[in-house]
Amino acid sequence: MTGKTLVLSDFDGTISTQDIGHEVIKRFMKGDWRELDDSYASGKIGSMAAYRRIASLMKAESREMAEYTLGLNTMDPTFADFYRFCKQRGFGFKVVSDGLDFYIRLILERHGLGDIEFFSNVLRFNGGFSVSIEFPCSNDECGRCGTCKSMILQNERSEYERIVYIGDGYSDVCPTQYADMVFGKGILYEKCRQNSRACFHYSNFRDIADILDRQ
Numbered sequence: 001m002t003g004k005t006l007v008l009s010d011f012d013g014t015i016s017t018q019d020i021g022h023e024v025i026k027r028f029m030k031g032d033w034r035e036l037d038d039s040y041a042s043g044k045i046g047s048m049a050a051y052r053r054i055a056s057l058m059k060a061e062s063r064e065m066a067e068y069t070l071g072l073n074t075m076d077p078t079f080a081d082f083y084r085f086c087k088q089r090g091f092g093f094k095v096v097s098d099g100l101d102f103y104i105r106l107i108l109e110r111h112g113l114g115d116i117e118f119f120s121n122v123l124r125f126n127g128g129f130s131v132s133i134e135f136p137c138s139n140d141e142c143g144r145c146g147t148c149k150s151m152i153l154q155n156e157r158s159e160y161e162r163i164v165y166i167g168d169g170y171s172d173v174c175p176t177q178y179a180d181m182v183f184g185k186g187i188l189y190e191k192c193r194q195n196s197r198a199c200f201h202y203s204n205f206r207d208i209a210d211i212l213d214r215q
């Protein structure tokens, strides 16, 4: 590859092999999770609207959520090597997540990767088991997603010539249209195929390093 490269990666289901956000919400939300999840998956509501409802129905305090999160703790075993690979090649690396900062920070730090920059929604513990969710990376012009990954990607254009995008889910579909190279699995890979969008399939981060090395 020539020019300055940035690798942007999703977190849930991508760096973490499990969807931690999904599990945390299921565990701590007191209400009908399935209906809300279906509305999001079918595109009836965006993630910001879903998170607003989730925050009003979630009962949690930080210690219990931290214990639960670290109990799940399922990072792709090839990810730390991939992060080192990016550093060695001089590639920038950042995480873009429509999940919550609380568990992303905990898991990255637990693996000694706390220096990785990430963009996500922000969970606040307000005491008395009440929480709120803030959206520092939302896009007022669209307003669907809590974190607008497309906007973050486009903002990075001023610094980077090539942007590589890695993901697996619904929130990754939109930003792939602005990326130079896409790695997908799961829902993202299927959507790229449907939309005739070039996309390399991957199973883990070692596959991605192998393909990047051949470019």
Ligand SMILES: [Mg+2]
Pocket (backbone or CB within 6 Å): 010, 011, 012, 013, 014, 167, 168, 169
């Ligand atoms: Mg994901």
